[in-house]
Amino acid sequence: MSEPVRVVVADDQALVRGSFGLLVDSSDDLTVVGEAATGAEAVEVARRTLPDVVLMDIRMPELDGIEATKRICAEPRTANVRVLMLTTFDLDAYVYAALRAGASGFLLKDTPPTDLLRGIRIVADGEALLAPRITRRLVAEFVNRPAPSPPSASTLDGVTPREREVLLLVASGLSNTEIAEHLHLSHATVKTHIGRLLSKLAARDRAQLVIAAYENGVVTPRTR
Incomplete structure (x- = not known):
């Protein structure tokens, strides 16, 4: 049996972190190896635990999730860590900025639990989690930009x-x-x-x- 996917949960709300942690640990092939309440903590925990995937909230104190993602993906030690962005805000600017920073996926916090777990597995396997509607939003953003x-x-x-x-x-x-x-x-x-x-x-x-x-x-x- 292969080793479980190692996950860090980064969110500034303790209840949300706990809920996601319990959900992840409920699956035999996934395990939580760390938690973070700020973007800066997420970077530090990623450096220390070298997880396969970081579930990263976008809006966090000290350092937002996008900047934390950029630092994780840019540092050689954590360059192989995949980041799956989570947010309650379905906004084009956040989608593009998160992917541009190096995130491998983007999900809303109201995503059904089974879809969230599936998303972690997809990202851990080196694939990108880009739902068609997210792709459509990116296209729409570029349509409104200069050529x-x-x-x-x-x-x-x-x-x-x-x-x-x-x-x-x-x-x-x-x-x-x-x-x-x-x-x-x-x-x-x-x-x-x-x-x-x-x-x-x-x-x-x-x-x-x-x-x-x-x-x-x-x-x-x-x-x-």
Whole structure:
């Protein structure tokens, strides 16, 4: 049997931390290894315990969840720690800022318990947790922004036309299975393309591929 996924719960409300902790520990394949009441504590606990996943509230004292996420993801010691953002505020700015900081997923606090546990597992496996409605919100935000600058040759250098197609579909919220069906490829081939995109674009995970697609002009209002 594999080791359980190690989780840190970061939230400024003790009742919320306790509730999430009990929920996580109720699953045999998940375990809580630390708690934090501030963003600064979340960074310190992540450094000390090296969890697989941090459940991170966005609004916390001392250091907000977005800045804490940025520090965790940027530090070599904790670079492999995945961050799953939790918030009561369904706001576009928070979604984009959290993903830009390096978060691997984004969920609302009213997410059903089973979906939260599933989300932790997905993020721990190295995937991104981006619901289609979250992707749609990101697209809507970019539609209302000035057109992105043309991508530099170095940013997309080496990305093949097929990989660019795959990148566009990832940014559109499609799963690997859906991409395979859309492009008439095998599931294994799609995984290979995504692996190469992660390497070429220096992206942590699928969430970062979405950001890269937006910021490099692969996704524009005309492509939606």
